Amino acid sequence: MAKLQVAIDLLTTEEALALATKVAPYIDIIELGTPLIKSEGLAVITAMKNAFPDKIVFADFKTADAGELEADMAFKAGADLITILGATGDATIIGAVKAAKTHGKGVVVDTIGVTDRVKRAQEVIALGVEFVELHAGLDEQAQPGYSIQVLIDEASRAGVPVSIAGGVKLSNIAAVKASGVKVAVAGAAIYGAADPAAAAKELREALDAA
Structure with missing residues (x-):
């Protein structure tokens, strides 16, 4: 069964914990966004794991160098x-x-900025990563003509464990699941909602029903 991941792109530990408390009953993975970690440091990871020991805590470091060192920091x-x-x-x-x-x-490879996401996903799975995030970042999503369908198509072709991040919402989560993803990542659809708990519940139910 596909997991539901919430991407928390807020800037304080207090806000992140408050959001996680609202949506925790409906999600499997709590992602601490890169801006949040840059703002609050490693302490936000510890605070989130202490608050939700039964959830998978995902540190979105987007590491580009010193992989062993930064991963060790995150895991500790x-x-x-x-x-x-x-x-x-x-x-x-x-x-x-x-x-x-x-x-x-575990390690997740984020394909933000990668031209051929499918090819890179297939390459890095062989290196021992858990799954690959087919990711269209906020800047890519803001480009004219962007559609999450490109990620859905890529997931269908990848043939390796992947997640999709880049505009997952209620109207497309069934198609996201049908592409064979291991994880569906929702960000603004949850944290930007007037009622994040209700939004997360709707996404959970739609994902499970698809």
Whole structure:
């Protein structure tokens, strides 16, 4: 069954914990966004894991270098998963995977900025990562003509464990699941909603029913 991940792109630990408290009953993975971690540091990871020990805590580091070191930092702080950029070299990913094995945790490769996401996904899975995030970042989503359908099509073709992040919402989550994803990542559809708990509940029910 596909997991539901909430991407928390807020800037304070207090706001992040408050949001997570509202949506926790409906989600499997709590992602601490890159701006949040840059704003609050490793302490936000520890705070989130302490508050929600039964949830998978995902540290969106988007590491581009020193993979083993940064992954070790994240895992020691309480993260279960860390992102490494797919656009970086294999050595960085291999280093992070080494740290993950030491801690019994996992590495996710984020394809933001990668031209051929499917090819890179297939390459990095062989390096021992948990799954690959087919990711259209906020800047890509803001471009004229952007559609999440490109990610859905890529997921269908990848043939390896992937997640989709880049505009997942109620109207497309069934198509996202049908593409074979391991994880559906919703950000603004939850944290930007007037009622985040209701939005998360609707997404959960739609994902499970699809």
